Amino acid sequence: QKEVEQNSGPLSVPEGAIASLNCTYSDRVSQSFFWYRQYSGKSPELIMSIYSNGDKEDGRFTAQLNKASQYVSLLIRDSQPSDSATYLCAVPPSWAGGTSYGKLTFGQGTILTVHP
Amino acid sequence: KAGVTQTPRYLIKTRGQQVTLSCSPISGHRSVSWYQQTPGQGLQFLFEYFSETQRNKGNFPGRFSGRQFSNSRSEMNVSTLELGDSALYLCASSEDQETQYFGPGTRLLVL
Numbered sequence: 001q002k003e004v005e006q007n008s009g010p011l012s013v014p015e016g017a018i019a020s021l022n023c024t025y026s027d028r029v030s031q032s033f034f035w036y037r038q039y040s041g042k043s044p045e046l047i048m049s050i051y052s053n054g055d056k057e058d059g060r061f062t063a064q065l066n067k068a069s070q071y072v073s074l075l076i077r078d079s080q081p082s083d084s085a086t087y088l089c090a091v092p093p094s095w096a097g098g099t100s101y102g103k104l105t106f107g108q109g110t111i112l113t114v115h116p
Numbered sequence: 117k118a119g120v121t122q123t124p125r126y127l128i129k130t131r132g133q134q135v136t137l138s139c140s141p142i143s144g145h146r147s148v149s150w151y152q153q154t155p156g157q158g159l160q161f162l163f164e165y166f167s168e169t170q171r172n173k174g175n176f177p178g179r180f181s182g183r184q185f186s187n188s189r190s191e192m193n194v195s196t197l198e199l200g201d202s203a204l205y206l207c208a209s210s211e212d213q214e215t216q217y218f219g220p221g222t223r224l225l226v227l
Contacts (some may be wrong), residue, residue, distance in 0.1 A: 046215065049215060097214070101166065102210065
């Protein structure tokens with residue numbers, strides 16, 4: 001099993017709809033989770049972080065975390081064409097001594113297209 | 117605060133050459149991580165530096181190396197370039213050793 005898996009996509013939604021992006025992870029002790037957005041040809045941009053079970057809302061974005069199911073999702077409400085990008089889920093490893101520093105493990109990304 | 121900066125932004129090299137990439141982290145951030153991004157492999161961790169010390173290294177050959185200076189700026193070097201080294205090289209800085217902010221990247225093309 002891969003450490004971080006995302007729904008394969010690509011995902012296409014109409015403008016104004018809710019886009020749902022999902023991510024599962026294998027490390028049971030992971031405490032924090034990150035969602036990055038990457039536009040074509042650009043670098044990843046941090047858009048959400050979540051540390052506790054439940055929902056975290058930031059504008060049109062909601063991150064949902066379920067540690068028991070090892071599942072984190074990102075909902076984008078009122079999707080806009082400008083949301084079209086690749087969304088990356090990232091997990092820092094559990095603190096296992098010197099092997100953990102500075103390494104985020106990324107999913108393969110989900111390409112989202114919002115069409116007018 | 118200014119964001120993470122990387123230079124150069126684009127680079128074309130030929131096989132066998134070497135290359136040095138530079139990264140300046142966000143002011144106050146002492147941790148710098150480097151990643152390689154390719155269409156086939158996604159984002160892969162290269163190494164991480166903190167206070168001039170490499171604390172972690174990914175599964176890359178010894179041709180890939182790096183260092184960090186006392187002002188937290190970091191460089192990575194790739195020697196004896198291969199075609200497969202063509203990629204987007206990203207550096208990310210962190211203050212809390214978890215939340216990482218990426219620079220714009222250096223796009224390297226090896227011919």
